[in-house]
Structure formats: C-alpha cells, structure tokens
Amino acid sequence: MSWIFWAILSAVFAAGTALLAKVGVEHIDSNLATAIRTTVVLFFTWAIVLGLNAHRGLPAIERRSWIFLVLSGLCTGLSWLCYFRALQLGPVSGVAPIDKLSVAIVIVFAWLFLGESLTPMKILGASLVTAGALVLAFA
Template sequence: MPLWFIYAILGAVFASLVSIFTKLGVTNISPSLAGTIKAIIMAIFFIIISSFNGDFTKLSGITNYKKDLLFLVLTGIFGALSWLFMNFAFKHGSVTKVVPIDKMSIAITILLSALILKEHLSARTIIGVAFIVIGGIVIALH
C-alpha cells in the first residue's frame, strides 16, 4: 500500500473527527472564537513538530522562496475562511447535512486542479466527480 494512501486515510479520519468536535465545540461559543481557539492550538502543535524536526534552523533562507510563501499565505487565508464558514454551518446545521456539502470541495478541487494545475481528468474522474456532487446533494437534502 503506498505511503500517500495511508497518510490520506489518516487525514480523512482526523478530518472527520474535526467535524464532530467542531459541532460539539460551537454549541455555546461563537464560530469565529472557535476558529481562533483551533488556530492557536494548531499553531502550537506545528511549532512543536517543526522544533523537533529542526525546521526553524532553515528559516533564514525561506525568503528565497517568495512564490512558495505567497501560496502558503493564501492557503492560510483560504483555510481560515473555510473554517469560519464551516463553523457557522455547524453552528446552524446538522453534521449529516453540512459535511456532505463541505466534502463537495473534493469535486471543486479536482476541477480546479485541471484548470490551474493542468492535471488530466479522465472520463472516469469526471463521472466520479459528478457522483460526489449528486451524492452530496442527495445526502444533504434528506
């Protein structure tokens, strides 16, 4: 089994727990404060991991990678917006309705990968994307 597949499964498992715990965590806390708390915890977590990996010794040369930094800044902004809107969605909707719509990001990502990254989409991929979208709508509108 390829290593990327194991990592992807672990990521999916942890992402599912994020949805469940977010729903439980926004019961009495505002969605924006919930996002702030999650971001602080994640920042502390990654600081610890990067420290153990010795990543901070490489910070001096990081400005050589301006394009990478720009994309990471954009990732942070869009990730925060994603969390904020998902926190609001969980505050006002059930997990079983919110998550299928959120997971349509899979279909959007695949389409954007073709447009932006010029990745090839086979007929099978396009059919799969259609099933994801239809499935998400069917589940969310139950």
C-alpha cells in the same frame, strides 16, 4: 508509508474535527471557536516543526512559496470560519458532506489552473462525489 495511508488518516481526523467541533461550537460564537481551534493548530504544528528541526528550512523558502502558502492560509482561515458557522447553524451530517464538495471543485480547478488531466473517470468520480454529498446533505 504511501500518500493513501496519510490521506485516510486525514479523513479520519477530519471526521473527528467535524464531530468535536459541532459540540464545541454549540454555545459560543463560531468565530471565537475557530480562533481557539486555530490557536491549537498553530501551537501543535510549531511544536512538531521545532521538535523535528524542520524550522531550519525557513531561510530556504522562496518568495513564490511564501506567497502561495500565505494565500493558502487565508483560504484555510476563511474555510474554517465558514465551516464553524455552518456547523453552528446546521446538522453536522449535512455540513460535512457539503464541505466535501471541495473534492469535485479541486478536481476542476486542478485541471483549469494546474494542467492536471481531466479524464472521463475523474469526471464520473467527481459527479458521484457531488451527487453523494448532495444526497447525504439533504436526505
């Protein structure tokens, strides 16, 4: 299966995350809700890793990978904390599109920091995503 299949599944599950989280965070502290969600993710992913014997690759992970994965985890945690607080305060139909501005941001950062190409079509696409997200969030 191609990356497109997995990306579509990711989008479907992300939509489910937003809708379910909006209801789940309704009457509790957003940080507590994030901790509960993160605990579920922790146990779920380790169950998959252990079930597939992927944990055997732990000793082979290089220091550089550890550093970047830890930093990525910190960004994920901060993103989730902010996302859940935004869900608690605002409409899911506004929060989710603004969250998706990360698409445009990652295109620019991938160009700046990873040397990925920034073609006119990518600039147009990022602009459309940005405009669409803002229209959806504030319409």
